[in-house]
Amino acid sequence: xxxxxxxxxxxxxxxxxxxxxxxxMLRDWDRMIHIEATDGDSYTLSVADRRVTVLEGLHAExxxxxxxxxxxxxxxxxxxLNPAREFAAGRxxxxxxxxxxxxxDAIVQLIWG
Amino acid sequence: MRKRGMxxxxxxxxxxxxxxxxxxxxxxxxxxxxxxxxxxxxxxxVGGVVTMATALNFSELAAMYxxxxxxxxxxxxxxxxxxxxxxxxxxxxxxxxxGSAESYIFAQALTYLARAGHVxxxxxxxxLAWVALTLAGFYVVNLFGVELAGMAQxxxxxxxxxxxxxxxxxxxxxxxxxxxxxxxxxxFPHWGFLMGIAYTVYMYVGFEWITPLSEDxxxxxxxxxxxxxxxxxxxxxxxxxxxxxxxxxxxxDLAASPVPHMVFxxxxxxxxxxxxxxxxxxxxxxxxxxxxMMGNSRLLYAMAREGILPKALSRVHLRFFTPWVAxxxxxxxxxxxxxxxTLTGAYVVPILLAALIESFVYALIGLTVFIxxxxxxxxxxxxxxxxxxxxxxxxxxxxxxxxxxMFPPSPLAVPLIFFIAGTACFLYAHFAAxxxxxxxxxxxxxTS
Numbered sequence: 001x002x003x004x005x006x007x008x009x010x011x012x013x014x015x016x017x018x019x020x021x022x023x024x025m026l027r028d029w030d031r032m033i034h035i036e037a038t039d040g041d042s043y044t045l046s047v048a049d050r051r052v053t054v055l056e057g058l059h060a061e062x063x064x065x066x067x068x069x070x071x072x073x074x075x076x077x078x079x080x081l082n083p084a085r086e087f088a089a090g091r092x093x094x095x096x097x098x099x100x101x102x103x104x105d106a107i108v109q110l111i112w113g
Numbered sequence: 114m115r116k117r118g119m120x121x122x123x124x125x126x127x128x129x130x131x132x133x134x135x136x137x138x139x140x141x142x143x144x145x146x147x148x149x150x151x152x153x154x155x156x157x158x159v160g161g162v163v164t165m166a167t168a169l170n171f172s173e174l175a176a177m178y179x180x181x182x183x184x185x186x187x188x189x190x191x192x193x194x195x196x197x198x199x200x201x202x203x204x205x206x207x208x209x210x211x212g213s214a215e216s217y218i219f220a221q222a223l224t225y226l227a228r229a230g231h232v233x234x235x236x237x238x239x240x241l242a243w244v245a246l247t248l249a250g251f252y253v254v255n256l257f258g259v260e261l262a263g264m265a266q267x268x269x270x271x272x273x274x275x276x277x278x279x280x281x282x283x284x285x286x287x288x289x290x291x292x293x294x295x296x297x298x299x300x301f302p303h304w305g306f307l308m309g310i311a312y313t314v315y316m317y318v319g320f321e322w323i324t325p326l327s328e329d330x331x332x333x334x335x336x337x338x339x340x341x342x343x344x345x346x347x348x349x350x351x352x353x354x355x356x357x358x359x360x361x362x363x364x365x366d367l368a369a370s371p372v373p374h375m376v377f378x379x380x381x382x383x384x385x386x387x388x389x390x391x392x393x394x395x396x397x398x399x400x401x402x403x404x405x406m407m408g409n410s411r412l413l414y415a416m417a418r419e420g421i422l423p424k425a426l427s428r429v430h431l432r433f434f435t436p437w438v439a440x441x442x443x444x445x446x447x448x449x450x451x452x453x454x455t456l457t458g459a460y461v462v463p464i465l466l467a468a469l470i471e472s473f474v475y476a477l478i479g480l481t482v483f484i485x486x487x488x489x490x491x492x493x494x495x496x497x498x499x500x501x502x503x504x505x506x507x508x509x510x511x512x513x514x515x516x517x518x519m520f521p522p523s524p525l526a527v528p529l530i531f532f533i534a535g536t537a538c539f540l541y542a543h544f545a546a547x548x549x550x551x552x553x554x555x556x557x558x559x560t561s
Contacts, residue, residue: 025431084418090178090186098411099258099434105418106429 003041005070006054008077013045013052015111022110026050029103034058034065037073064096064104079112119330124323124339125346126270130400131319131408132347133273135222136214137397138374140315140464141355142367147522148309149302150364154356156309157316161348163514164317166507167475168344169498170482171321172337176496177485179327179336184474185412191481191488198421198542199535200474201412206534207470208409208443210463211318212402213450217460218371219398220244225375226391229384244451251402252444255410258433266400273396276389277350284357284381292360308522311514314475315468316351319401320344322408337496371460413439420550465518465527470534472515479508 016022026047033045036058044059045052066073072091075081083105086092094101119127145153174187184204189197220243227235302309320343327336358367358377366380367373378390414436417426430437454460482504485492519528 021431082419084415085420088186088189088415088419090190102258102429102434102436106431106434109427109429 003070005035005037005040005074005077006043006056008074009035009043009045009054012077012111013054016052016107019110022107023050025103025107025110026052031063031100032060033104034062035073035077036065036067037070038067040070062095064094064100067093067095076108083108119326119335121331121335121339121342122271123264123267124326124330124335125343126267127326128320128323128339128343129274129346130266130270130403131322131405132317132343133270133350133397134211134215134319134401135372135374135394135397136211136218136460136464137316137351138354138358138394139214139218139371139460140312140468141351142358142364142373143461143464144309144312145355145359145364146368147302147305147312149299149305150359151356152299152302152306153309153313153359154352156306157313157352157355158348160310160313160317161344161352163310163507163510164314164320164348164475165341165344166503167478167511168320168340169496170478170504170507171324172340172496173482173494173498174478174485175324175327175340176333176337177492177494179333183322183324184478187481187485188477191484192477195542195546198416198546199538200477201416202538202541203470203474203535205409205412206538207318207467207474208405208412209447209450210467210470211315212405212409212447213454214460214463214467215398215401216244216247216447216451217454219247219394220455221370221372222375222391222394222398225372225379226387226394229375229379229387241452241455244455245448247398247402248444248448248451252440254403255407255440256430256433256435256437258435266403269396270400273393273400274346274350276393277354280378280382280386280389280393281350281353281357284361284377285353288360307514307517311472311517312465312468313351314472314511314514314518315464317344317347318467318471319405320347322405333495371458407435407440410436410440410443413442421546423549459524459526462524462526462530465523466530469515469518469527469531472511472518476508476511476515479504479506479511483508 027050029047030049031047033047035043035045041056042058044055044057044062046055046059066076068076068086068091072081072086076083076086076092083092087094141153141157144156148156178186178190185197185201188200217240220240223243224236224238224240227238321340323336323339327333330336354374358373362377362380367376370376372394374390374394375387378386382389413422413426416422417424417439426439426442427436428438429435450463454463483501486501486504519531
């Protein structure tokens, strides 16, 4: 059975691909984003050629990593949790450059408002 | 799997670059004014020792919470959200205060440089125009998201430090017997010495702003190590350079100018030294604003994203991926404050205001370490100084330094603005922020 986090990531990628502005933002932004659950399965969001794909496990050298318990990551990717608040509370860890952080946050804002 | 991050040298350069500012030299001379001449060297070194205690407190917290955003997170764990918001807002005020002093002094330094070099046209540009150009330049650079690469920052900061030390040693070793006689016959200033230490707090402002970069570091020991090393380097640089200025140029001449470093250079080494010190000043302002303006706008952005500040501040530019609304607000307020400082010439007020705010933040960090050790004794602390003397000691010392900055010779405007700003931040954090947050929660389809 697929985990809630996997389903959340799938839902997120579908929404990302459906949003024209997001797709435009993905131009020249090929990244491997590790979604590392501290208490469950981890995944990789692969962004390449304006397409986002969910891969099981941690693949290749990462550019960005999001580390948190599964429930937090699921909440963030379904739009139920505010990532900025989770980060400030120390429940969500972001690893990556400032620019990538802003871009990812901009995408999340476009998708979830 | 992980890419290489920032090493110790880059982290030290980033930290020192944030603290080394053109306004630091003016702060040093103001400290010399209250601490009676060459005693300022001892005041700077003592200031360095107490700041070193704070650096070790920050090191413990940075190693304890390597994944989070610095002071606001540490304070939140110890005192709760409202206090954390208050401190974060005060940090923004500190940034504005430091920025207004820095832009004014930088403008004065450019004017001095152009006039000393008899550069046509440039020597006629009024300081307010330099202020506007400087701030607008940094605004555009930050808006476009141009970031100084780690290697460039390292080279720039260490060049500046090298030049500062070289010029200082040159001045110390070439001072005449009468120079030495003039400064060594001054008696110990007692109260003035304490005030002098308090004034020097400004010279270290910003060194701790690298704590949110823990995750960008090569390993988790880099930031905790970089902090005390930076303070040591800053203390030596400032002590040598301020001492060189006081030793070779009469203090009243230095204190009468907002750019004592340029006055010193002109008096001691003529136009060639003015060019060297002017270059140091330009580098200092660049490294100060490079991190400062973007860091401060990100504080506003992060609070807006959390729902603590109005949502409009969380807008991201979809081409440059920078928080353009927060950045524009930062720039607008900074420009107004810098204009006020330029028109009044009251640059000492923002310098002492920044020192006052920073003293209370450092005191709070000491208390934070003490409280968290009691509340979370089993938490993983890769860096820890044994005993509570350092944490409680720095709390008491910085509290005393902060309080002393509220009394003369500090201008009355310093404690007045501090109380108004502090009260406004406190009231916003306790009463307005929860309402703004509630509105944000009701507007968005989120559950937290």
